[in-house]
């Protein structure tokens with residue numbers, strides 16, 4: 001089956017990526033992508049001491065304006081490529097800084113990274129509730145995903161709490177080319193097979209920091225095929241098709 005080509009996890013020089021948004025967009029066009037997402041880091045945890053992050057309102061605005069500018073360029077030039085305005089929120093961040101700096105209405109994709117405990121599930125629930133209280137969230141414009149989720153953290157727990165949570169908030173699971181060990185068949189029965197009845201969307205990404213990594217989605221795609229998650233992938237593609245640009 002031929003699917004649209006997507007890569008929903010890409011870093012630019014706004015955080016720890018090595019390229020400008022312009023360089024990423026032009027390379028993605030050459031690689032024949034349908035959808036990419038620029039997902040720079042947002043964090044005030046330990047991580048913010050070692051990498052650049054989207055750490056001020058001004059910087060976030062410049063970042064969003066730049067992605068918007070290149071989407072307009074793509075539209076005008078008749079390109080099929082679209083670039084989602086994304087952000088990757090470190091779940092070790094403080095609630096107040098996320099609430100203060102991240103306006104969910106400005107984004108198409110919010111990735112959460114390091115979901116390793118039930119406390120992180122509670123954190124996401126709290127922040128989504130806060131957003132829903134303060135903003136009109138449009139399900140057709142805003143997608144939620146879990147970046148490089150590692151099932152081993154939940155190996156001895158009941159995955160049902162996690163799966164119910166993902167289904168309730170319509171959060172997708174990412175297959176990320178940098179972390180093949182997370183997709184081991186030892187997790188098949190306890191987790192990956194269950195994504196099917198729970199109808200959890202799945203996405204492909206390469207978590208790229210260099211242009212040379214931008215095309216690394218064959219591994220993630222073969223995992224989707226291997227676990228027979230084509231319909232889950234389609235759930236995500238449907239959401240992407242509904243975004244208004």
Ligand SMILES: [Zn+2]
Pocket residue numbers: 009011088147207
């Ligand atoms: Zn990342």
